[in-house]
Amino acid sequence: MSSENGSGSGGGEGAPPEQLALIRDSVRKAKVPRAKPRTWRGAALAPHLPVARVLVDKGVLHLDRYFDYAVPAELDADAQPGVRVRVRFGAGRHRVRDGRREGGGLIDGFLVERLAESDYSGPLAALAQVVSPEPVLGPELLGLARSVADRYAGSLADVLQLAVPPRNARAEQQPSPAPLPPPQPPAPGSWARYERGAAFLEALASGAAPRAVWNALPGPQWSEEIARAVAATLASGRGALVVVPDGRAVSRVDAALTALLGDGRHAVLTADAGPEKRYREWLAVRRGSVRAVVGTRAAMFAPVRDLGLVALWDDGDDSHSEPHAPQPHAREVLLLRAAQDRCGFLLGGWSCTVEAAQLVESGWARPIVATREEVRTAAPLVRTVGDSDLARDEAARAARLPTLAWQVAREGLRHGPVLVQVPRRGYVPRMACAQCREPARCRHCSGPLEGRDGGALRCGWCGREESAWHCPDCGSFRLRAQVVGARRTAEELGRAFPAVPVRTSGREHVLDTVPGAPALVVSTPGAEPVAEGGYAAALLLDGWAMVGRPDLRAGEDALRRWIAAAALVRPQSAGGTVAVVAEATARPVQALVRWDPVGHAVRELGERAELGFPPVSRMAAVSAPPEALAEFLRSVELPPEAEVLGPVPLPVTAPGRPRRTGAPPPGEQWERALVRVPPGRGAALAAALKAAQAARMARGGGNGGEPVWVRIDPPDIG
DNA sequence: AGCACGCCGACT
DNA sequence: GTCGGCGTGCTC
Numbered sequence: 211m212s213s214e215n216g217s218g219s220g221g222g223e224g225a226p227p228e229q230l231a232l233i234r235d236s237v238r239k240a241k242v243p244r245a246k247p248r249t250w251r252g253a254a255l256a257p258h259l260p261v262a263r264v265l266v267d268k269g270v271l272h273l274d275r276y277f278d279y280a281v282p283a284e285l286d287a288d289a290q291p292g293v294r295v296r297v298r299f300g301a302g303r304h305r306v307r308d309g310r311r312e313g314g315g316l317i318d319g320f321l322v323e324r325l326a327e328s329d330y331s332g333p334l335a336a337l338a339q340v341v342s343p344e345p346v347l348g349p350e351l352l353g354l355a356r357s358v359a360d361r362y363a364g365s366l367a368d369v370l371q372l373a374v375p376p377r378n379a380r381a382e383q384q385p386s387p388a389p390l391p392p393p394q395p396p397a398p399g400s401w402a403r404y405e406r407g408a409a410f411l412e413a414l415a416s417g418a419a420p421r422a423v424w425n426a427l428p429g430p431q432w433s434e435e436i437a438r439a440v441a442a443t444l445a446s447g448r449g450a451l452v453v454v455p456d457g458r459a460v461s462r463v464d465a466a467l468t469a470l471l472g473d474g475r476h477a478v479l480t481a482d483a484g485p486e487k488r489y490r491e492w493l494a495v496r497r498g499s500v501r502a503v504v505g506t507r508a509a510m511f512a513p514v515r516d517l518g519l520v521a522l523w524d525d526g527d528d529s530h531s532e533p534h535a536p537q538p539h540a541r542e543v544l545l546l547r548a549a550q551d552r553c554g555f556l557l558g559g560w561s562c563t564v565e566a567a568q569l570v571e572s573g574w575a576r577p578i579v580a581t582r583e584e585v586r587t588a589a590p591l592v593r594t595v596g597d598s599d600l601a602r603d604e605a606a607r608a609a610r611l612p613t614l615a616w617q618v619a620r621e622g623l624r625h626g627p628v629l630v631q632v633p634r635r636g637y638v639p640r641m642a643c644a645q646c647r648e649p650a651r652c653r654h655c656s657g658p659l660e661g662r663d664g665g666a667l668r669c670g671w672c673g674r675e676e677s678a679w680h681c682p683d684c685g686s687f688r689l690r691a692q693v694v695g696a697r698r699t700a701e702e703l704g705r706a707f708p709a710v711p712v713r714t715s716g717r718e719h720v721l722d723t724v725p726g727a728p729a730l731v732v733s734t735p736g737a738e739p740v741a742e743g744g745y746a747a748a749l750l751l752d753g754w755a756m757v758g759r760p761d762l763r764a765g766e767d768a769l770r771r772w773i774a775a776a777a778l779v780r781p782q783s784a785g786g787t788v789a790v791v792a793e794a795t796a797r798p799v800q801a802l803v804r805w806d807p808v809g810h811a812v813r814e815l816g817e818r819a820e821l822g823f824p825p826v827s828r829m830a831a832v833s834a835p836p837e838a839l840a841e842f843l844r845s846v847e848l849p850p851e852a853e854v855l856g857p858v859p860l861p862v863t864a865p866g867r868p869r870r871t872g873a874p875p876p877g878e879q880w881e882r883a884l885v886r887v888p889p890g891r892g893a894a895l896a897a898a899l900k901a902a903q904a905a906r907m908a909r910g911g912g913n914g915g916e917p918v919w920v921r922i923d924p925p926d927i928g
Numbered sequence: 929a930g931c932a933c934g935c936c937g938a939c940t
Numbered sequence: 941g942t943c944g945g946c947g948t949g950c951t952c
Contacts, residue, residue, distance in 0.1 A: 261952095263952095264952080266951090266952090268929085270929070273929095273951075276952085277951080277952040278952045279952060280952090297952085298952095299951060299952080300930070300931065300932095300950095300951060315930085328952075330952050332952065333952085334952055335952060907929095908949085908950090
């Protein structure tokens, strides 16, 4: 992987020219290059290492460096590297009152290092306070945060905000329990189903650092398999970290770890535990009393001691992408950790992302796959069905069920629960042309037209009514519901199968498990409950809507969601059947039928390489009002290989809609440019964008000027 | 972001 | 003279 240089304060070598000029200037001004710490009224200093290097906790990019403070004698003992401190920070001449320097406000920071002398020429202000003697920021975590900040053109302080939970005094006062001794290495268990599975566990248990991309067989064993990998790592005397997409997956791995290792050897880090509990668990990890961690994306930074394994489940799930600046992805953070800590790496899922395929292709990781024989034994039978041939049965017709789907459901319901996956939630359907399926758009603002029960068409953005719609593409006058929400699908299916209970699982109401009795379980992707004994069948409806999204990842995403549902169905040998309503010739549909997500990802990867798309090349998105964007692009000193695509106008945010970071404020016309660099130049691209952004902010572009959003690895490239 | 410094015009 | 407009630059 690309190794980024993480030189601590305000980098020297490799800095762009204008930064070097700044550095030269400040050196010229510095008359005393290495000053003994002087404070304003010579308060008593710590006798040894009287200088504290502090990371000031402000996310602003041009402050992304360390500041030196004097350590007063009375704080000497507590002011150790890694502790939280408070310092005065502010511009201008400070007033001196009672022999203490004041001015600026008190702000939080982390003490990074104690030094004998400072390379700052002016007089040092003193540390105002050591918040607590608990060292929370060790050198490994600091190094990781530095790498992540560099990788994502963000500031160290922003990353630390994600990595170190807020302090909680009560949690800090409680001592953490004594660590348990390492367990015995586990038996391979169901890892034996994979060609290199047992060898992977043995390598971990022996203290080695194997790296693998693991295509998991369908079914519920994955959590136990992850637990065994953790146990093997613990047996070697090292720690392990597991990151999964959501709370339900955390509970599964948690249960598997408890079953294998008992209590007390692992911690659970999730966002929905309260702040005190969360900090207590985090501290137990940081203090070394717990050696293994499972959690959701925030756990990717968990300060596990002597890390032997990082594991990530289902990296295609977009909840692995952190929404807060600088929006790092758990997979990339764990890759940086594996490189930095030289630890084992396990990237697993039922499906396979293009990024995972690339790790194998580049030789960085080795594949762990089952034989075709094992796949055939574990996977359900998949049948495709076009949606033109609607069932003759009246009720099934109303529910938009093609004949084959209806038959699969009816047959499945004789043996157990049947899962019905519908692409999107919500009751109000979006409308599309019945003939060519072009989405129906408002002729005034291009917003989506929505149908109300029996009422007129209405624009979802501007609210105007549309009474005489016809398709601008093919001229048809007929509309159909583009996607029907889970609730309405449930109602329609309830009428089609009157004797069968219907349950729904979606965003607001996620079911964890359902019993093995016959029932229809309607679910949106990602919310599928696990059925006891597996589903007898699954229907994957409205497949065309999943495949047809105008997104680079549409195919991969559709396949991942279908496989996630189909993996909960009984194997073919036990009668498990999946009917997918989609064009049978589409590539992801064929990959589902053959149950070959890895082959699909490899082919996608080849295409991305040809087209120069990520992850083969690296991209960044810059979005801003047109003039600000043009100005930014003029000022940024991109690496010579960089290629700027666009700018193109961004869709206007609809009034009253939630605005995502980097999206224009409602009603404003912004533009977006994509910047692309070839493999290996990602670090240079990030550094250039960061420098330009920092220069902008220092010039006051932050307050008076227009905002400019920079995002590395933008998730939504048309 | 704040906040102080300083350079320049207007006013008691 | 000196008050205060805001443009500019720095924060250990």
